[in-house]
Amino acid sequence: MTNNLIDRDSNYIAGIEKIRFSPVAPIGGEGCFIIEENGRRLLDFSGSWGAAGLGYSHPAISEAINKASKSMASASLLSYATEPAISLAEKLISIIPGNKSRKVWFGHSGSDANDMLVRLLEAVTGRKKFISFHGAYHGGVSGSIAVSHHSSQSHSPKKGGNVYLAYPNHYRYENKNNLDENILKKLDEIFYTTCNPKDVAAIFIEPIQSDGGVIVPPKGFMKSLEKKCREHGILIVVDEVKVGLGRSGLMHAFQHDNLEPDFITFGKALGGGLPLSAVVGPKDLMDFTTAFSIMTTSGNPVSASAGMAVLRAIEEENLITNAKLIGDNLQESFRQLANKHDLIGNVRGRGLAIGIELVNDRHKNKIAAKTETAKIVYRAYELGLVIFYVGMESNVLELTPPLILNEDESKLGLEILDQAISDVTNGLVPDSAIEDYKGW
Ligand SMILES: Cc1ncc(COP(=O)(O)O)c(C=O)c1O
Structure with a gap:
């Protein structure tokens, strides 16, 4: 998956400064969604690393x-x-x-x-x-x-x-x-x-x-x-x-x-x-x-x-209350998802600052699932969700979505991540897919 902006970005923006997870290249944004050149809308669970705290194009x-x-x-x-x-x-x-x-x-x-x-x-x-x-x-x-x-x-x-x-x-x-x-x-x-x-x-x-x-x-x-x-x-x-x-x-x-x-x-x-x-x-x-x-x-x-x-x-807009409510529910839903996905080792956070640590051998050695994490982030992008990872071992999905996130949007993000984790577990994402997306 590539487009014009990605090529120009690679040519002119200092590559070494970039932390690439996927070929995401927004040309617009609205609320919790960013819009790509081809008109595709992606739910943004990173919120530009938290900088888009109120989402995109907030009228005020x-x-x-x-x-x-x-x-x-x-x-x-x-x-x-x-x-x-x-x-x-x-x-x-x-x-x-x-x-x-x-x-x-x-x-x-x-x-x-x-x-x-x-x-x-x-x-x-x-x-x-x-x-x-x-x-x-x-x-x-x-x-x-x-x-x-x-x-x-x-x-x-x-x-x-x-x-x-x-x-x-x-x-x-x-x-x-x-x-x-x-x-x-x-x-x-x-x-x-x-x-x-x-x-x-x-x-x-x-x-x-x-x-x-x-x-x-x-x-x-x-x-x-x-x-x-x-x-x-x-x-x-x-x-x-x-x-x-x-x-x-x-x-x-x-x-x-x-x-x-x-x-x-x-x-x-x-x-x-x-x-x-x-x-x-x-x-x-x-x-x-x-x-x-x-x-x-x-x-x-x-x-x-x-x-x-x-x-x-x-x-x-009572966004503090919203962050607590939507965030607590989202955390709980991810904990439930851990029953289905062995990769989910730990779900933690406060409000809409949420981390999902992905590990192999979760009952014993908790080995950081670095490659799987990169693949899940990439696959989520393909399925319509922007999310990045953090952590000293690059294995923690970080959610810092806009504080205006609503119930439907949080469910959509959860469903996409559920699917992305399944797809990666089932081997649908080859190593070659993430070659250019080494994150940090
Ligand atoms: C806790 C914290 N402090 C400071 C910074 C630096 O902020 P910026 O990259 O916007 O300069 C960051 C960036 O991720 C951060 O997470």
Whole structure:
């Protein structure tokens, strides 16, 4: 299956940056569907990796973008005070629990938001080290790569001295007793031996580890970790880029663990498909110095207006409730499907952030079904569903569909995946089909 766009894409878009799973090449989109050149409509269970949080061509976003583009107060927030960015900052602050004094920094992408924080926190605390997790993905530019530890980034050297903890994965390590306590003890040991906690500026936490395999932390773990970090004056950063803004069934995914972060990063869905990210943090620390992390068009009126439309729609259309309802039902349906398909090892998630881990020998060795996963994703595309996979072993189907997903659409996606898994199990997808689609 190929088309004109795929050929041109291969010729001109830097191939090495692409994570290809199928020849998907949309020319349009509507709601939860994308449309290909030949008019075929595909249900999108990835939602452009979560960036299309409200789906495609959402009327409120289109209207906000149109309006802003017709009266571009300025292309830049750098030295101008513009209404859309200021209103969005006020709105973002208003949705953060608590009443601490906060300020907002705007960027273009989750990557720059986390990057900015790494540099800011080094500067304001005078501490040079960070804690994060194996499997973490906080972005693709140097600062955010430094606090990431994802298999896809083995090309970039890690920043010396950072501490990477195991993310408590109770499916993989169910036989390890006291997994959570052991991780916390390990941190104590590290503090006692190789890393003075007084050198650590902050911990970066994904409230659900997404690209590492959609891993949901066990109850209480993150809170204990937060407490331990606070004892040493280590600041808490929560990365809500992928699972924030209603996706998890609460406005913020960190609320499931009652975390009280100092800094929160947003991206992806915030821009409704346009480049927009934000860091929200304590006023005194955010006001560190002039021109610390500036980008000419960040917070521009078009992206900021889109962001405001997104936040309004999440509230006005009850999308948080929808994410919980549709997401919980979908998870349950996938658990039922595990009775039929031995490949399904584990179904987990919160709201519409769902992971389905595919394994061989699921009752014993849980061997990552990497090839089968790639084939299922490819076959799903052929059958009309876009879905991608994540995980350190490339064997976790990740569902981050638009929050507007309805019951019928979720059933359609379930049916297609059911069929795709059957087809792959029955050997209908040859190895040659996925040769060009190595994913990541
Ligand atoms: C948790 C998390 N943080 C940050 C990022 C980086 O966001 P972006 O690729 O939009 O810059 C991602 C991207 O997948 C992510 O999942």
